[in-house]
Amino acid sequence: xxxxxxxxxxxxxxxxxxxxxxxxxxxxxxxxxxxxxxxxxxxxxxxxxxxxxxxxxxxxxxxxxxxxxxxxxxxxxxxxxxxxxxxxxxxxxxxxxxxxxxxxxxxxxxxxxxxxxxxxxxxxxxxxxxxxxxxxxxxxxxxxxxxxxxxxxxx
Numbered sequence: 254x255x256x257x258x259x260x261x262x263x264x265x266x267x268x269x270x271x272x273x274x275x276x277x278x279x280x281x282x283x284x285x286x287x288x289x290x291x292x293x294x295x296x297x298x299x300x301x302x303x304x305x306x307x308x309x310x311x312x313x314x315x316x317x318x319x320x321x322x323x324x325x326x327x328x329x330x331x332x333x334x335x336x337x338x339x340x341x342x343x344x345x346x347x348x349x350x351x352x353x354x355x356x357x358x359x360x361x362x363x364x365x366x367x368x369x370x371x372x373x374x375x376x377x378x379x380x381x382x383x384x385x386x387x388x389x390x391x392x393x394x395x396x397x398x399x400x401x402x403x404x405x406x407x408x
Contacts, residue, residue: 256280257303257366262376265348265360271373273301273344277366282306287340291352293333297378299348299356301371304337348373 261274281289281303288304302310314331317324334355338346348358356375363374374382384390 256368257371258368259366261364263362263364265358265362266345268347269350269353270345270347271362271364273340273346273371274364275344277364277371278340278344280366289338289340289346290335291338291346291349292331292335293352293355294372296382297356297375299352299358299373301338301373302369306369 257277257280259274259276261277263271263274265271281287282305285304285306290302290304290307292300292302294300314328317328319325319328334349334351336349336352340346353359356373357378358373358375361376363376363379365372365374365379384393
């Protein structure tokens with residue numbers, strides 16, 4: 254599995270295009286080529302998935318029982334506005350206006366690799382969602398990872 258990571262400051266060009274950082278682009282899975290899917294995040298950001306990762310998520314959400322009202326409501330909102338995108342040779346893509354409005358991205362953006370996906374944020378919104386209290390961050394690490402054995406160092 255390719256691992257998307259890092260935090261990058263980016264700018265939209267006058268045509269509303271964003272250049273995917275080279276380290277992110279180079280770690281897209283080979284089998285997806287330059288195909289990605291852009292969707293709204295649960296927080297006020299955009300989420301970019303390699304096409305192969307999106308297929309897994311799509312299958313999970315699409316398999317929910319359509320006769321259950323809550324599932325339909327979730328599907329409707331989750332799939333709303335998803336856009337399949339092909340990156341150009343320079344790794345650029347246009348951010349659709351509806352997505353830009355949702356995430357309140359104007360000229361500057363923060364691009365964050367999160368393993369299987371990339372989030373695209375308005376810098377001020379991103380900063381507001383980060384944990385400011387290191388003790389709180391430490392407590393979350395303990396809660397989520399404290400009972401797992403440490404991983405051996407990688408070479």
